[in-house]
Amino acid sequence: MSLLSRRSDLPLKGDPNSRFLPWLVALMVYLSSIAVACVLVLAGLVERWDHDVSGTLTVQVQPVPGEAGELLTDDRVRQAADLMRRTPGVTAVRPLDKRQTLALLEPWLGSAELVKDLPLPRLIDVSIDTAVRLDLGGLADRLGKSVPGATIDDHRVWLSRLINLSRTTEWVAIAILVLIGFVTSATVVYATKTGMSVHRSVIEVLHLIGAHDDYIARQFADRAFSLGFSGGMIGLAMAVPTLTAIGWAAKRVEGGFLPSLSVPLSGWVVVGLLPVLAAILAMYTARLTVHGVLSRMP
Amino acid sequence: MRHRPRGQHIIRFEGVGLRYGLGPEVLQDVDFALPAGSFHFLTGASGAGKSSLLRLMYLGLRPSRGRVTLFDKDIALTRRYELPALRRRIGVVFQDFRLLDHLSTLDNVALPLRVRGVKESEVQKHVPELLSWVGLADQMHSKPPTLSGGQKQRVAIARAVIGRPDLLLADEPTGNVDDHIAMRLLHLFEELNKLGTTVVIATHNQFLVDRFSQHSRLHIERGTVVEPEDEA
Ligand SMILES: Nc1ncnc2c1ncn2[C@@H]1O[C@H](COP(=O)(O)OP(=O)(O)O)[C@@H](O)[C@H]1O
Ligand SMILES: [Mg+2]
Numbered sequence: 401m402s403l404l405s406r407r408s409d410l411p412l413k414g415d416p417n418s419r420f421l422p423w424l425v426a427l428m429v430y431l432s433s434i435a436v437a438c439v440l441v442l443a444g445l446v447e448r449w450d451h452d453v454s455g456t457l458t459v460q461v462q463p464v465p466g467e468a469g470e471l472l473t474d475d476r477v478r479q480a481a482d483l484m485r486r487t488p489g490v491t492a493v494r495p496l497d498k499r500q501t502l503a504l505l506e507p508w509l510g511s512a513e514l515v516k517d518l519p520l521p522r523l524i525d526v527s528i529d530t531a532v533r534l535d536l537g538g539l540a541d542r543l544g545k546s547v548p549g550a551t552i553d554d555h556r557v558w559l560s561r562l563i564n565l566s567r568t569t570e571w572v573a574i575a576i577l578v579l580i581g582f583v584t585s586a587t588v589v590y591a592t593k594t595g596m597s598v599h600r601s602v603i604e605v606l607h608l609i610g611a612h613d614d615y616i617a618r619q620f621a622d623r624a625f626s627l628g629f630s631g632g633m634i635g636l637a638m639a640v641p642t643l644t645a646i647g648w649a650a651k652r653v654e655g656g657f658l659p660s661l662s663v664p665l666s667g668w669v670v671v672g673l674l675p676v677l678a679a680i681l682a683m684y685t686a687r688l689t690v691h692g693v694l695s696r697m698p
Numbered sequence: 699m700r701h702r703p704r705g706q707h708i709i710r711f712e713g714v715g716l717r718y719g720l721g722p723e724v725l726q727d728v729d730f731a732l733p734a735g736s737f738h739f740l741t742g743a744s745g746a747g748k749s750s751l752l753r754l755m756y757l758g759l760r761p762s763r764g765r766v767t768l769f770d771k772d773i774a775l776t777r778r779y780e781l782p783a784l785r786r787r788i789g790v791v792f793q794d795f796r797l798l799d800h801l802s803t804l805d806n807v808a809l810p811l812r813v814r815g816v817k818e819s820e821v822q823k824h825v826p827e828l829l830s831w832v833g834l835a836d837q838m839h840s841k842p843p844t845l846s847g848g849q850k851q852r853v854a855i856a857r858a859v860i861g862r863p864d865l866l867l868a869d870e871p872t873g874n875v876d877d878h879i880a881m882r883l884l885h886l887f888e889e890l891n892k893l894g895t896t897v898v899i900a901t902h903n904q905f906l907v908d909r910f911s912q913h914s915r916l917h918i919e920r921g922t923v924v925e926p927e928d929e930a
Contacts, residue, residue: 409809411800605796608758609857610786611813612779695778 409606410599410616412623421591421624422631425678428584429635430642432678433671435573435580437643440667442566442573449559449566450533457536457556459484459524462549469519477522480550483543484524489532494525536560581681588628588685592620596693603694617690621683628682632675639671707731707767708865708896709755711923714764716750724750726921728764732898734864737891739907740900742918748900749793751918752867755898756790757781769864786814789863791871793900795854797842803829803853804838810861828856832886833879847874855883859890866890868899872906880906 412418461480464472477495484493496504501523528534537560540552596603606616710731717723725747732738742748753759754766757773766773768784776784789810797806807829808821829835832852842850851874858866866887872880884899884906891897898916901907907915916923 407812409798409801409805409812411798601796602798605798606809606813607782608756608785608790608796609810609813610782610788610861612782615813 408619408622410595410602410619410623412595412599412619415595415598418627421587421627421682422634424587425584425628425631425682426634426638428580429632429674429678430638432577432580432674433636433639433643435576436670436674437646437667438573439570439577440664440670442570444664446563446566446570449563455530456525456527458553459526459543460551460553461522461524461547462551463519463521464549465519473522476547476549477524480543480547481524483546484526487534487539489529489534490526491529492525492527496523496525498522533563534560535564537564584678584681585685588624588682589689592624592686592689593693595620595623596690613691613694614687616694617687620690621687624686625679625683629675629679632678635678636672636675639674643671706733708734708736708769710765710767711754712765712767714754714761714766716747716754716759717762723762724921725754725918728923730916730923732896734896735891735894737888737897737913738899738916739910739913740898740916740918741902741907744902746918747921748918749869751923752790752869752898752900755865756788756867757785782813786810786861787864789858789861789866789895791851791854791858791866791868793869793873795842795850797850797853797857799842802839802841803834803845806842806853807856807860809857814861825856825860828860832856832883848876848879851875852879852883855886859886862890862893863895866895866897868897870900870902872901872903877905881909884910 459480461473461477463469464476481493481495484490498520501520504523505520536552536557540557543550543552603616711728714725714728715723716725728751740748740751750759754761755768757768760773769787771780771784798809801809804825808825811821811824826835826838829838832855834849834852834856837845837849837853842853845853851871855868855871858868868887871887872883875883880903887897887899888910918924
């Protein structure tokens with residue numbers, strides 16, 4: 401670890417920064433690890449659910465009772481089928497006529513002769529391109545509005561809504577990660593500027609002796625790296641038990657529809673890298689800050 | 699543009715004036731040029747502007763007006779990133795030393811080498827050598843706050859000369875040592891001068907100026923550099 405033991409001409413060790421920066425980074429790494437775990441777990445769930453809702457689905461159209469019911473129902477089936485055909489991602493639409501529906505039901509209801517006068521719902525078989533993700537929730541809403549009595553397979557619609565929620569949550573978690581990065585950077589900028597004004601006279605001497613800006617910037621950067629790294633390790637140490645506990649809790653509630661709530665291996669790798677990422681972020685931020693401040697000096 | 703032979707002068711001041719902030723001009727209409735390899739005393743009463751003039755020379759300040767040419771470069775036209783290369787050719791003994799209190803004597807003296815990226819093995823070889831030369835061999839690992847005024851001064855001098863500068867600027871470098879050590883330090887500066895370094899020493903020590911009277915003088919009076927009147 402030559403970076404951590406490199407000589408420094410600036411007395412940065414005793415700065416007040418040394419005390420608060422690692423704790424701040426620790427907190428940030430802790431929060432990031434939870435956000436990262438959140439994103440990865442949700443991404444895993446969405447992938448499974450996506451698989452479940454793709455392929456084929458069935459539209460039901462409730463029959464209209466009464467004398468003219470038959471014709472009206474046929475009309476609605478046609479409307480629903482048209483709407484499905486106009487939906488992007490739908491590859492085939494096959495309305496089943498009454499005879500076919502009865503044939504489907506025969507194993508349960510017995511001879512078609514007996515049930516042919518019952519008001520049976522009519523079915524439409526719809527094939528979906530598996531590469532396209534359909535917003536079934538929205539589709540179901542549109543279908544219900546334009547064709548009275550037409551519905552899509554409930555379980556699927558519900559999963560689709562869950563997928564939408566998960567995706568939104570994923571984006572929120574990613575936004576939180578970006579925000580954490582900004583906050584960490586802003587703090588490092590502030591700490592570096594404070595450090596520079598504390599050591600102003602030393603910096604001036606280094607300049608007069610012929611030091612380049614980068615010679616000075618690297619010393620601040622090295623310090624920020626080691627503070628960021630040690631803080632990041634503290635954050636990691638706090639995050640591991642939390643994530644493990646969440647994993648355990650998830651295993652208990654794991655029912656049919658929450659396939660795997662525990663953090664995947666890739667998640668642990670990313671979480672393990674967070675202290676290094678935080679340290680590198682702190683290092684570059686400090687270096688750029690010093691260059692920025694020095695370039696405005698005479 | 700006026701024709702001027704290149705490389706003859708280490709530093710040249712033309713119509714230079716300096717004011718601090720909105721204050722009066724501390725220096726005005728300063729004109730002089732130092733030939734390469736020359737040795738000068740810079741004299742003048744306390745508050746005359748000796749330190750200010752040196753500050754302009756080591757690029758610690760920019761002039762309020764006029765032109766400073768250093769190593770054939772017009773300072774006003776020099777970009778920020780080019781300054782370190784110029785500064786590395788200058789060794790400075792500051793009046794208040796400006797040693798870094800948290801670094802040992804050795805590390806202080808090593809600074810000019812380290813900012814140049816000199817190999818650590820070289821640093822460990824040359825710095826102790828020079829420190830024994832200025833009589834600080836046993837203070838190598840002490841920090842400045844534990845040193846006497848005279849010892850600090852010698853550390854400051856060692857730091858100024860370790861990089862074998864082309865131009866050595868010393869602000870009252872013998873102010874805190876007795877005449878015996880002052881002579882020894884002056885001899886060190888002369889050795890350096892013989893190797894080609896241009897030397898400017900600001901001093902109010904008349905004894906030294908008289909003792910080394912073969913060297914030329916820059917005298918500051920009423921804010922400007924004048925030819926010194928010979929001693930009456
Ligand atoms: N940093 C400064 N800010 C304002 N005035 C200064 C500063 N340094 C020096 N001066 C003024 O400039 C004049 C010359 O000072 P100085 O160059 O230190 O003289 P010397 O070194 O010959 O004693 C003095 O009047 C002093 O008060
Ligand atoms: Mg002075």
